[in-house]
Amino acid sequence: MIMNDHTACQKLVQSLSEYIDGSLSETLCQELEQHLQGCQNCQVVLDTTRKTIYLYQATAEPGDLPGEVRRRLFKSLNLEDYINRENK
């Protein structure tokens, strides 16, 4: 973070999550964006934080439960009679 505007940089970091989530107030949003225009380090922190979240979301793999895991789960719940049915 640049030393000559350290307080503004700290303020940005504290508001980073809410800015990313779009839940920051309009006034704070404008203040933060003004700071970003002149602070490349904060822009990098913002971009890499967004990318971090994106990477975890992109690799979350929403696929179905593995067949064997599902079979054992139904067995543990005494629901084996329903295992071959289309339950979705």
Place this chain on the structure above:
Amino acid sequence: MSEGKQRPEFSLPALQAGDPAEFARFVDAYSDVVYRMAVKMLNSTQDAEDVLQETFIKAFKHIREFEGRSSLTTWLYRIAVNEALMLIRRRTGNTISLDEDIQTEDGEQEPRQIVDWCCLPEEEMLSTETRRHLDDAIQRLSPALRAVFLLRDVEGLSIKETGEVLGLNESVVKIRLLRARLHLRELLTGYFSERVIPK
């Protein structure tokens, strides 16, 4: 659970009456997300399967007590997260509390590494090796921060829902989410910066 997959509606009276067909539908609708969450919390498919089974056994046992103050989804997540935390506790022998002290030392949240790695090719950032590193990084968060990050950023719950699952107020969720995101960013920057700047 706001990701792409559409979840069906359930008859709460049927679930609470112990209707096995309705419960089987319920299990099939939510078992994949509970399992995925547990794998990420525990970094072990075997442990995740134990959590998955225990979660639905408890859900079946306690569904009559469900009063609808939260959604069925957050109620189920709450059971799953508690099961995962209990398992971590048994593994480590330590007490893990979701109410852990949130005070931080000055400057703890300050980013230390400023390297722009966003320009790296998408295929490199989503490679098998990188995925392994993402899994390692998330395991380096405390269980309390890991749970917040997974629920909010991976499972797509709102701040309010995340708080309901974890029994935390929204301001605590926000503080932990920020800490988790910054910590992960720092860890990934350490990893990716070697690829941006040749040694």
